[in-house]
Amino acid sequence: MRYTFTLQQQHYQELQENLIRDDGLERIAFILCGRSYIASDPWDSIPEERFLSRKVIILPDDMVLDSSLVHVTWETDYFVKLLKEVEEQSLAITIVHNHPNGHPKLSEIDKVNEKKLFRVLHNRNGIERPHASLVIIPDGGISGHSWDKELDTHPFDLIRVFGNKFKIFYPSKGQGDLAKAFHRQELAFGKALNHDLSKMRIAVVGCGGTGSATATFLARLGVGKILLIDEDYVDETNLNRLHCASISDAQTKRLKVDVLESAIINMGLGTKIKTISQWVESDNNTDSLKSCDIVFGCTDDHQGRLLLNRLAYFYLLPVIDMGLLIKVSEAEPPEISVLNGRVTVLYPENVCLLCRNVINPEIARAEGLQRRDPEGYRELKKEAYVIGEGDPSPAVMTFTTEVAIMAVNEFIHRIQGFRGPDGSASERLRLFISCEDRKTGGKIREGCDLCDKQKFWGRGDMEPFLNRI
Numbered sequence: 001m002r003y004t005f006t007l008q009q010q011h012y013q014e015l016q017e018n019l020i021r022d023d024g025l026e027r028i029a030f031i032l033c034g035r036s037y038i039a040s041d042p043w044d045s046i047p048e049e050r051f052l053s054r055k056v057i058i059l060p061d062d063m064v065l066d067s068s069l070v071h072v073t074w075e076t077d078y079f080v081k082l083l084k085e086v087e088e089q090s091l092a093i094t095i096v097h098n099h100p101n102g103h104p105k106l107s108e109i110d111k112v113n114e115k116k117l118f119r120v121l122h123n124r125n126g127i128e129r130p131h132a133s134l135v136i137i138p139d140g141g142i143s144g145h146s147w148d149k150e151l152d153t154h155p156f157d158l159i160r161v162f163g164n165k166f167k168i169f170y171p172s173k174g175q176g177d178l179a180k181a182f183h184r185q186e187l188a189f190g191k192a193l194n195h196d197l198s199k200m201r202i203a204v205v206g207c208g209g210t211g212s213a214t215a216t217f218l219a220r221l222g223v224g225k226i227l228l229i230d231e232d233y234v235d236e237t238n239l240n241r242l243h244c245a246s247i248s249d250a251q252t253k254r255l256k257v258d259v260l261e262s263a264i265i266n267m268g269l270g271t272k273i274k275t276i277s278q279w280v281e282s283d284n285n286t287d288s289l290k291s292c293d294i295v296f297g298c299t300d301d302h303q304g305r306l307l308l309n310r311l312a313y314f315y316l317l318p319v320i321d322m323g324l325l326i327k328v329s330e331a332e333p334p335e336i337s338v339l340n341g342r343v344t345v346l347y348p349e350n351v352c353l354l355c356r357n358v359i360n361p362e363i364a365r366a367e368g369l370q371r372r373d374p375e376g377y378r379e380l381k382k383e384a385y386v387i388g389e390g391d392p393s394p395a396v397m398t399f400t401t402e403v404a405i406m407a408v409n410e411f412i413h414r415i416q417g418f419r420g421p422d423g424s425a426s427e428r429l430r431l432f433i434s435c436e437d438r439k440t441g442g443k444i445r446e447g448c449d450l451c452d453k454q455k456f457w458g459r460g461d462m463e464p465f466l467n468r469i
């Protein structure tokens with residue numbers, strides 16, 4: 001079993017600000033967490049219990065009985081009162097405290113004391129699923145472990161703090177040497193980026209023009225594990241923009257994911273690749289997607305985007321979605337009126353793709369019908385009841401590739417920070433005609449269940465999946 005934790009950056013900041021104060025005393029907080037259970041990850045077939053932060057509760061100062069640099073005692077009734085909410089929503093609870101002296105791990109005394117509390121929880125709630133403890137230190141470090149049903153502890157394999165930045169914490173951080181191939185990159189960005197990338201699991205959904213570029217860039221950067229999802233095979237009309245594909249792949253109708261997989265393995269950089277040659281929404285892909293740290297959305301399909309849009313908020317899985325828009329007149333040669341690249345990062349606190357009008361729900365419905373019931377779709381289309389796909393949309397490799405570069409650079413910045421403190425963009429538009437970039441914040445549409453309230457942020461597993469009816 002692999003145990004991991006994803007903290008929303010806003011929660012991490014809340015913990016830092018409230019627990020670590022100038023008086024140098026220990027303090028207590030709690031995190032109510034959604035859960036993501038993965039029965040088997042696609043690379044190593046290992047199950048995972050992932051905690052997802054939903055809400056931070058700071059223990060009020062008047063509940064602290066005694067506190068010093070190295071210990072804290074507090075009114076534990078406060079913890080017991082939270083257990084009702086934990087039970088009702090099948091949440092996990094995490095006890096957090098700080099170590100003002102910078103000791104990076106929970107002590108044996110911490111474990112003895114917290115075990116008593118988790119025993120109370122077990123007796124009251126009778127829950128079979130794990131709960132957790134975390135400790136934070138003044139330099140920003142965080143570590144912890146989960147408690148299983150036998151009240152044994154398991155250190156976290158990975159703790160993610162995701163928001164404007166993507167920070168990851170893991171036991172071997174900064175240890176060991178990486179392949180020579182990444183040395184020049186280390187000269188630019190330092191060792192830490194390379195180590196972090198080698199630990200990451202990233203999905204590329206859609207392996208066409210932008211997806212094939214994204215996947216090969218991620219492999220060259222040194223990302224450890226990549227999941228490629230696309231149900232389509234190579235067609236001659238793709239060869240103007242598909243990285244790594246050849247005419248023989250089109251003639252033999254090779255799957256796009258297979259072409260990319262062999263190309264990346266041939267690079268010899270040690271990348272672990274898994275492929276899924278199915279439509280992203282197929283039920284059996286759920287675990288594979290959930291087991292990733294980050295998703296790149298490279299599909300131009302509205303229904304696929306609908307799924308990724310929800311996944312980002314429910315599972316705290318940042319989705320870096322991209323698109324290229326080319327609008328032309330019917331003249332010959334066509335006149336280009338719009339030529340824009342777009343990269344949007346979907347995550348709590350950012351505006352979703354529905355509110356940004358990137359997804360058209362009507363087209364998404366039509367695409368769903370076309371997949372489920374092709375015959376019915378043809379009938380309705382004849383009668384003009386559904387919006388069909390238009391003519392093939394224009395696509396030029398230099399622009400699809402540049403959009404992929406924009407997306408991957410946003411990702412590098414969020415880990416490494418090369419653009420400075422305000423360098424992240426929830427959405428960046430590149431206007432290729434005028435050669436300018438714009439950051440577009442977007443506007444939340446009233447009643448959007450993803451952006452408007454925090455109802456589903458970090459909700460994780462529930463029935464129905466992603467609360468889709």
Ligand SMILES: [Zn+2]
Pocket residue numbers: 097098099106107110135
């Ligand atoms: Zn402690």
Ligand SMILES: [Zn+2]
Pocket residue numbers: 351352353354355356444445448449450451452
């Ligand atoms: Zn929204």
